[in-house]
Amino acid sequence: MIITLNWATLLLVIVTSTGLLLSRDWRWGLGLLAVQYLSIFWMVQAHWSIPMAAAKLVTGWMACAVLGIAQLRASKDGETEITWPHGRLFHVFAAGMVLAVTFALSLRVVNWLSLSLPVAWGGLLLIGLGLLHLGITSESFRVILGLLTVMTGFEILYAAVESSSLVAALLVVVNLGLAMAGAYFLNITQEKTS
Amino acid sequence: MSAPLLWIFLPLALAGLLMLLRNQKAVSLTACFFTLFLTIAAWLLPIDAPLTIGHWTFKLTPSFEILGRYLTLTSADRSLLALIYGSALFWFVPAASMQIAHRLIPLGLAFTSLLVAALAVVPFLYAALFIEMAVLLSLPLLSTPGQKPGKGLIRFLIFQTLAVPFILFSGWLLAGIGANPGNLSLVQQAAILLGLGFAFLLAIFPFYTWIPMLAEEAHPYAVGFMLWMLPTVTMFFGLGFLDRYTWLRDAPALGIILAAVGALMVITGGILSAFQNHLGRIMGYAAIVETGFSLLALSLGAKTGMSTFLLLFAPRVLCLGTWSLALSILRKHAPKLTLSEVKGLGHRLPFAASALILANLALAGMPLLAGFPAHQAVWEGLARSSLPLAFWVFIGSLGLFASAIRVLAALVMAPEGIHWEAHETQAQRSFLLVGFLALFLLGLFPQWTLPLWVKLPAIFEYLGQ
Numbered sequence: 001m002i003i004t005l006n007w008a009t010l011l012l013v014i015v016t017s018t019g020l021l022l023s024r025d026w027r028w029g030l031g032l033l034a035v036q037y038l039s040i041f042w043m044v045q046a047h048w049s050i051p052m053a054a055a056k057l058v059t060g061w062m063a064c065a066v067l068g069i070a071q072l073r074a075s076k077d078g079e080t081e082i083t084w085p086h087g088r089l090f091h092v093f094a095a096g097m098v099l100a101v102t103f104a105l106s107l108r109v110v111n112w113l114s115l116s117l118p119v120a121w122g123g124l125l126l127i128g129l130g131l132l133h134l135g136i137t138s139e140s141f142r143v144i145l146g147l148l149t150v151m152t153g154f155e156i157l158y159a160a161v162e163s164s165s166l167v168a169a170l171l172v173v174v175n176l177g178l179a180m181a182g183a184y185f186l187n188i189t190q191e192k193t194s
Numbered sequence: 195m196s197a198p199l200l201w202i203f204l205p206l207a208l209a210g211l212l213m214l215l216r217n218q219k220a221v222s223l224t225a226c227f228f229t230l231f232l233t234i235a236a237w238l239l240p241i242d243a244p245l246t247i248g249h250w251t252f253k254l255t256p257s258f259e260i261l262g263r264y265l266t267l268t269s270a271d272r273s274l275l276a277l278i279y280g281s282a283l284f285w286f287v288p289a290a291s292m293q294i295a296h297r298l299i300p301l302g303l304a305f306t307s308l309l310v311a312a313l314a315v316v317p318f319l320y321a322a323l324f325i326e327m328a329v330l331l332s333l334p335l336l337s338t339p340g341q342k343p344g345k346g347l348i349r350f351l352i353f354q355t356l357a358v359p360f361i362l363f364s365g366w367l368l369a370g371i372g373a374n375p376g377n378l379s380l381v382q383q384a385a386i387l388l389g390l391g392f393a394f395l396l397a398i399f400p401f402y403t404w405i406p407m408l409a410e411e412a413h414p415y416a417v418g419f420m421l422w423m424l425p426t427v428t429m430f431f432g433l434g435f436l437d438r439y440t441w442l443r444d445a446p447a448l449g450i451i452l453a454a455v456g457a458l459m460v461i462t463g464g465i466l467s468a469f470q471n472h473l474g475r476i477m478g479y480a481a482i483v484e485t486g487f488s489l490l491a492l493s494l495g496a497k498t499g500m501s502t503f504l505l506l507f508a509p510r511v512l513c514l515g516t517w518s519l520a521l522s523i524l525r526k527h528a529p530k531l532t533l534s535e536v537k538g539l540g541h542r543l544p545f546a547a548s549a550l551i552l553a554n555l556a557l558a559g560m561p562l563l564a565g566f567p568a569h570q571a572v573w574e575g576l577a578r579s580s581l582p583l584a585f586w587v588f589i590g591s592l593g594l595f596a597s598a599i600r601v602l603a604a605l606v607m608a609p610e611g612i613h614w615e616a617h618e619t620q621a622q623r624s625f626l627l628v629g630f631l632a633l634f635l636l637g638l639f640p641q642w643t644l645p646l647w648v649k650l651p652a653i654f655e656y657l658g659q
Contacts, residue, residue, distance in 0.1 A: 127359075134352055140343050147355050154359040161366045166261040170323035174358070177330035181351065184334060185343045 003116070005042065010118035010125075012039040017129040018095045020145060022088055026071045029145055034064045036126075040152050043119045047159045052168055056155065059172045063148060063179035070183030071141065091136075098128040113160045126153025144182030151175060197241045198258035198265035201232060201275055202311045209304035215296075222290035225299040229283040236275035241268055257316075265314040273649040274430065275310065281426075281511050282306045285419045288519050291621040294413050301335040302419055304328075309427040318438075319365030321431050322358045325395065325424075329354040332420055336412045346407025353394045353401050360391030368439060381441060388435065388442075389451075395428050398489075399458045402482050406470070409478030414525060417474065418518025421481040422511055429488055429503075430653075437654040452493035453576070457587055459486030464558075464590030467597040473524065473531040473550070476597045477517050480557045483594055484510050487572055490587065494575040500657055502571045504650055508643040509556060509564035509636055516629035517553035520546040523622055533600065538608030542617045547605045549626040551598055556633050558594035564636035 016036040023029045037060030045053035106121035113120065130149030137143060155171060208228055212221050239245065244253045258265045267275065282302060289295045289302075305328050312324035333351065337343050367384035374380065393401050409417045436443050460483050467479035484506070491502040521531060523546040528535045540547035552563065559569035569591065577584040616623065636643065651657065 138345060138348060140348060143348050143352065147352065150356070150359070154362075158359070158362060158366075162362070164261075164263065164320075166263040167320060167323070167362075169261055170320065170327070174323060174326050174330070174355075177327060178355070181330055181333050184337075188337055189340060189342060 006118040009039045009042045013122045044159045066179040070186040074186040123156035140185035196255045196258045197267035205307035209300045212300035232279040264316045270652045288625040322361035344411035349404035357394035364388040406475040406478035409474040414518045414521035456486045456489030460590035464593030468593040504647040505568040513553040520550035533604040540605030545626040554598035564633045567640035
């Protein structure tokens with residue numbers, strides 16, 4: 001049962017992280033990120049206690065909320081973000097490449113970190129797609145989404161080797177800090193007038 | 195009372211309070227006096243030993259527990275604390291004469307206290323997370339209100355954030371090496387992760403591209419402060435790794451790697467600076483060259499390396515401080531800091547122009563100026579091991595020298611009939627005068643700074659010996 005759920009979670013990670021890469025509307029982006037945090041909760045709880053894993057989920061959703069509110073304030077007309085290159089086909093192809101590379105890597109990481117394959121692949125996939133996201137955009141909101149994705153991928157892998165409460169707390173602060181930085185960037189043009 | 199409470203949590207709390215204040219003078223005065231107090235306290239107050247003042251006895255305990263881990267500041271850390279808060283004071287005092295004070299001072303104080311927390315946290319690997327928090331806090335300081343964040347700022351955030359996973363994972367691997375020192379593949383993996391982590395964190399070649407970009411976009415004084423504080427603390431964090439892990443310290447390749455990377459930074463940074471048209475970018479490249487010099491100093495080996503490394507700090511803080519102050523003043527009188535826009539500005543701002551040129555020349559290692567003794571020590575040490583390397587490093591410094599000459603030419607180039615007239619405020623003139631007098635004095639009497647650095651190696655158990 002748990003194995004099946006792990007694979008289902010991996011599927012969710014693939015869908016959400018690829019969707020994040022393809023989506024051009026910020027609402028979709030944040031929705032996918034919020035769902036992504038749900039899968040991260042499941043992957044982290046394999047190594048951490050449920051309350052600590054839940055803290056990650058709540059933090060992720062808080063980050064989504066912060067970014068969502070900032071976006072609402074910044075772009076009332078519902079403008080969309082543009083990334084480079086624009087072609088969705090390119091994004092799908094690049095995501096496929098990352099999927100393949102991270103699968104190959106995860107076979108080694110499984111032994112190295114004593115993780116199950118879907119968890120290791122999920123973590124590496126998030127790091128890979130997050131980096132891809134960072135590589136193809138210079139728009140601050142998308143950069144923050146990319147950084148949050150990289151950090152969550154790392155947190156999945158790191159949870160297997162470190163269970164310190166202080167690290168968990170500091171990572172929470174870093175994640176929220178990234179979201180607040182994103183919110184600040186989105187509303188910075190209004191700072192002077194206010 | 196515990197030492198972390200005094201040097202980490204109190205400044206952090208005060209920074210929060212200062213952010214609420216609107217009066218710039220009150221913010222500046224409170225922060226300056228408090229930072230001065232912290233510097234003096236670091237210099238005088240013993241940690242973990244009772245101190246009696248009249249009928250009042252108290253003791254600063256070294257540790258503060260937080261979520262099962264500790265923030266620890268021992269007596270050996272006092273000189274480092276004095277250096278960090280002393281240099282923060284050095285930046286905060288002239289900031290009062292500029293409009294940036296209400297942002298720089300509270301955020302700068304919080305930034306500084308988080309960096310101190312990074313050096314105090316046990317296990318020390320968690321420092322990467324504190325540094326990341328400090329970086330996140332510095333974003334409002336480095337952005338321009340009313341303008342979208344520039345590419346430099348975004349890249350700065352990306353690179354600093356990417357450093358965190360590398361450092362934390364390398365820490366886990368290093369712990370594994372401690373248990374199994376013979377595992378060479380583990381050593382290799384840890385070294386690669388650690389190297390990448392520090393390449394991002396310290397903006398080492400080729401990850402330094404954000405520095406000139408940020409120096410072009412952001413307020414020069416804020417950039418100068420950040421380019422001083424962040425690399426300094428990161429370098430001490432990095433030295434902590436060398437001090438703790440014998441295999442890393444004794445690795446034969448370490449000196450070669452440090453020398454190669456350091457030389458690459460000095461050469462590329464120096465040569466590229468000579469071709470820049472933006473004054474802020476030149477300062478950014480000078481900061482890259484300085485990081486390169488620090489790595490070169492460390493490559494010289496145990497005792498010489500450490501003393502030369504420490505010798506570089508005083509001229510660096512002085513030059514970056516004077517340079518960024520001068521740039522901030524020029525920025526108020528020119529729409530942009532490009533060579534074409536500042537043409538002839540030296541006639542209206544002679545103090546700022548002279549201070550800028552002198553700081554640039556000092557970091558290029560010009561004799562009689564503050565940077566020369568430390569740079570000369572690096573050149574001498576390098577020449578002993580590899581003459582071609584010393585030559586190329588000299589070429590890098592020459593690039594920085596060329597940029598100073600170009601800036602000088604632009605600043606004094608004015609149409610006929612324009613008279614020399616100082617438009618700087620009295621306070622600005624005083625700070626700039628102190629700056630360039632100090633640049634000469636440190637060049638002539640470098641030994642005067644020795645008492646400041648003599649106790650600093652004590653923070654390291656092995657490297658300090």
